[in-house]
Each structure stands twice: as structure tokens, then as C-alpha cells.
Amino acid sequence: MAGTVCLLVAVGTASAHGGALAAGGREPLTIPTWLFLTTGGAAVGASFLLASFVTDRSFVERIHDWGRPLLDGGARVPALAGRAIGLVGLAAVLVVGFVGPDTPRTNLAILLVWVGWWAGLAMTTYLIGNAWRVLNPLTTIAAMLPSLDRDYPERLGAWPSVVGLLALVWLEVVSPLADDAELLATAVLGYSLLTLLGAVVFGRETWFAEADPVERVFRYYGRVAPIGRDETGLRLRLPGMDLSTPRLVDGADEVAFVVALLWVTTYDGLVTTPAWRDLTTPLVAAGLPPHLLYPIALLAGFGLFLGVYRLAVRASTRIAETYLAPAELAERFAPPLLAIAAGYHFAHYLGYFLFLAPALGTAALSPLSSPATVPVYQLPGWFGGTAIAAVVVGHLVAIWVAHAAAYDLFPSRLQAIRSQYPFIAVMVFYTMTSLWVVSQPEVPLPHL
Numbered sequence: 001m002a003g004t005v006c007l008l009v010a011v012g013t014a015s016a017h018g019g020a021l022a023a024g025g026r027e028p029l030t031i032p033t034w035l036f037l038t039t040g041g042a043a044v045g046a047s048f049l050l051a052s053f054v055t056d057r058s059f060v061e062r063i064h065d066w067g068r069p070l071l072d073g074g075a076r077v078p079a080l081a082g083r084a085i086g087l088v089g090l091a092a093v094l095v096v097g098f099v100g101p102d103t104p105r106t107n108l109a110i111l112l113v114w115v116g117w118w119a120g121l122a123m124t125t126y127l128i129g130n131a132w133r134v135l136n137p138l139t140t141i142a143a144m145l146p147s148l149d150r151d152y153p154e155r156l157g158a159w160p161s162v163v164g165l166l167a168l169v170w171l172e173v174v175s176p177l178a179d180d181a182e183l184l185a186t187a188v189l190g191y192s193l194l195t196l197l198g199a200v201v202f203g204r205e206t207w208f209a210e211a212d213p214v215e216r217v218f219r220y221y222g223r224v225a226p227i228g229r230d231e232t233g234l235r236l237r238l239p240g241m242d243l244s245t246p247r248l249v250d251g252a253d254e255v256a257f258v259v260a261l262l263w264v265t266t267y268d269g270l271v272t273t274p275a276w277r278d279l280t281t282p283l284v285a286a287g288l289p290p291h292l293l294y295p296i297a298l299l300a301g302f303g304l305f306l307g308v309y310r311l312a313v314r315a316s317t318r319i320a321e322t323y324l325a326p327a328e329l330a331e332r333f334a335p336p337l338l339a340i341a342a343g344y345h346f347a348h349y350l351g352y353f354l355f356l357a358p359a360l361g362t363a364a365l366s367p368l369s370s371p372a373t374v375p376v377y378q379l380p381g382w383f384g385g386t387a388i389a390a391v392v393v394g395h396l397v398a399i400w401v402a403h404a405a406a407y408d409l410f411p412s413r414l415q416a417i418r419s420q421y422p423f424i425a426v427m428v429f430y431t432m433t434s435l436w437v438v439s440q441p442e443v444p445l446p447h448l
Contacts, residue, residue, distance in 0.1 A: 045428055048403070048424045067237040090192070093113060093188050097186075122217075133222075149203050157251055157253035158254045166298060171187065243338060252327065252330070258335070281447075333402055336401040399424070
């Protein structure tokens with residue numbers, strides 16, 4: 001569980017801190033970096049201009065209202081099967097983590113968490129739909145436990161999930177959770193006990209809706225998917241269109257979580273770049289403890305991303321000349337960032353998943369023993385372009401969703417377009433940051 005936001009910075013390579021699972025590194029660009037970055041940023045800006053000048057309110061509404069109901073009969077049997085699969089998966093992680101093979105590529109617990117869960121299942125969440133709401137073994141166990149039903153402090157809101165997400169990332173960065181199966185199983189056990197304790201004290205629905213960071217990550221990713229659930233049942237829609245739903249993000253705490261999710265996907269790739277190594281080497285040489293360096297950078301980067309977003313909110317309020325409160329604009333323009341986070345996750349993890357999927361299948365067939373050979377899938381040379389494409393596509397979807405949200409907020413077409421200027425600038429900043437990380441060669445995590 002503590003590997004929630006571990007990223008691959010290049011297709012087919014190891015995660016920043018899971019070097020025992022996959023080998024390789026990012027290839028340097030064959031074109032100038034400035035050209036690569038400005039092209040990506042220009043693509044986002046051009047998509048905004050295109051959406052602004054060739055669409056009107058009725059066209060946007062038709063796109064977002066399109067959908068088809070899906071057959072939802074007999075859902076009880078699949079739900080029971082999903083809960084059973086989740087419980088078996090949790091048991092496998094705990095048992096194999098403590099008594100299984102020591103080699104990361106042959107240990108089912110490591111492969112199941114990193115490859116099967118956070119790479120494979122997370123990708124299906126924003127590509128197809130959110131199955132974690134059924135598979136989550138902790139919600140299944142919590143449903144069987146008594147509850148004290150204490151009142152959840154309203155002032156806390158989603159802030160515990162924000163802190164939890166950042167804490168999980170910090171733990172993942174500074175500890176070898178992708179290499180040490182016993183440590184990973186211990187982290188999963190500790191997280192499970194803490195989560196179940198919260199569910200018992202405050203109630204299952206309240207805890208998983210408000211405080212649990214993993215549940216919130218999957219719930220938000222599910223909003224990007226083409227299959228979702230509304231008051232009528234399952235429904236097919238265009239990918240990302242559900243992100244323009246009002247009150248999807250409700251409050252400054254939930255805005256902070258969206259920004260945190262976007263930031264941690266960047267942070268985990270940033271710490272394996274040569275620039276990070278060169279910047280931090282003098283600090284460590286001067287006496288700054290490495291284990292203190294990483295949480296400081298994590299919090300500072302989160303503060304920077306959140307600060308830039310809040311500046312955009314205030315600028316949008318002035319430019320649009322609106323009486324809407326800045327908090328309302330912040331809530332409505334935050335969901336498009338989830339499409340960016342999903343695109344960045346996909347860019348890092350598709351190749352990782354394909355590379356190690358055969359090893360996961362082999363470990364599942366023989367969980368307590370190490371096979372003589374570990375099969376992996378060698379990706380073709382052209383496959384690296386999918387990372388860049390995924391980052392850009394995620395930003396283009398975000399541009400469109402922000403465009404729809406602006407039309408929903410403002411009665412005037414010109415006012416709706418002008419309100420987006422600061423947010424487009426922020427998205428260009430996020431795009432160029434993400435592409436810069438992808439373009440950098442990968443180095444071992446320094447100082448740890």
C-alpha cells in the first residue's frame with residue numbers, strides 16, 4: 001500500500017526506487033530539450049485556442065451529455081467474486097511477503113502490489129472504470145466489524161487523506177519497499193490495521209469517503225474512466241467527461257488532495273534526474289541529512305504546486321470580472337487536473353506493467369518458490385513514444401474539461417474563455433514540468 005504513487009519515469013524501466021524489478025534507464029532526447037518542451041506546451045495552448053474558437057455551449061453540452069446505459073443486472077455475484085478476490089490478494093501479500101522468496105522478481109507479494117495493483121489495476125481504473133470499490137479488501141473486512149460511529153470532525157474533511165498520501169510517498173521513497181518483501185508486507189499490515197481502526201471508530205462509509213487516501217485516489221481516477229455509475233446504474237460516457245460534474249471536488253481540502261496527487265506523480269520521477277542529484281549533492285555535503293532532504297522537498301514541491309494553482313484562481317477571478325468566490329472557481333477547475341495525473345501515471349506504468357506481467361503470472365502459479373528463469377516481455381523500440389503521447393493526451397483532456405466547466409460557470413462566452421487563461425498557463429507549466437522529467441536520463445536515487 002505504501003507504493004501508492006511510485007512511478008516509472010521511462011517506459012519499460014524500473015520505478016524510481018524499484019530497481020530490483022526492472023532494469024534500464026531513460027534514453028536521452030535526440031532533439032534539443034527546449035524544442036521538446038516548447039512543442040508540448042504549445043500543443044496544450046493550441047488545443048485551448050481550438051476549443052475556444054470552434055465550439056459553442058450547445059456543442060459542449062452535447063459532448064458531455066452523451067452516454068449509453070449499460071446492463072447492470074445480476075451485480076451481486078460479480079460483487080461477491082470481487083470481494084473474494086480482494087481478500088485473497090491481501091492474504092497473498094501478507095503470507096508470501098513474510099515466507100516467500102527473497103528475490104523481488106519472483107516474490108508474488110512485491111509483484112502483486114507494484115505490478116498487479118498499482119500499475120495494472122490503477123490503469124484499468126481510469127481506462128475502464130473503478131473496480132477498487134468492490135475489490136478493496138479493507139472495506140470488506142470493515143463491513144464485518146462493529147462500529148463506534150463516533151462523529152467525524154467536520155473540520156478535518158479530506159485533510160487526513162492529503163497527509164496520508166504525502167506520507168505514503170515519503171515512505172515509498174526513503175525505504176526499499178519494492179525490494180524487501182517482508183518490509184512491504186509489514187507496511188501493508190500496518191496500513192490495514194490503521195485503516196480498520198479508523199473504520200471502527202468513525203464508521204466504514206465515513207472513513208473511506210473522507211480519510212483513506214488510497215480509496216480517494218481510486219475514486220478520483222474512476223471519474224476519468226468511460227464507465228461510471230450514476231443514479232440510474234452503470235453508464236458509458238466519453239473519457240474524462242465526468243470530471244466536469246459540479247461538486248465533484250468540494251472544499252479546499254479536496255482541492256489540495258487533487259494537487260497533491262498531481263505533484264507526487266511528478267516528484268517520484270524528479271528525484272531520479274541528474275538535476276536533482278546535482279542540486280542536492282552540495283546540500284548533503286554541507287550536512288543536511290538525506291532522509292530529511294526528501295520530505296522537505298516533498299512538502300516544498302506540494303506547496304509550490306498548490307500555490308501556483310491558487311494564484312491562478314485569484315487571477316481568474318480578476319480576469320473574468322466575476323462575483324463568484326475564488327473557492328468556487330478552485331473547486332470547479334481542480335477536477336481537470338485528475339486527467340493530467342492519470343496521463344502521467346499511464347506514461348510511467350504501461351511499459352512497466354507489460355515488462356513484468358509475465359513474471360507476475362509465473363509467481364502466481366508458484367508463489368512460495370523461485371522459478372529457474374523469470375520471464376519478462378521486451379518492449380519494441382518505438383514503444384517509448386507512448387509516454388510522451390500519454391502526458392500530452394492527459395493535458396488535452398484536462399483542457400477540454402476546464403473549457404466545459406467554464407461554460408457551466410459563466411453565462412457569457414467571452415467571460416468563460418477569459419476565465420481559463422490563468423488555468424491554461426498553469427496547465428502549460430504542469431505539462432512542461434512533466435515532459436522535462438520524462439526527457440531526463442534516469443540515475444539511481446541519490447544519497448539513500
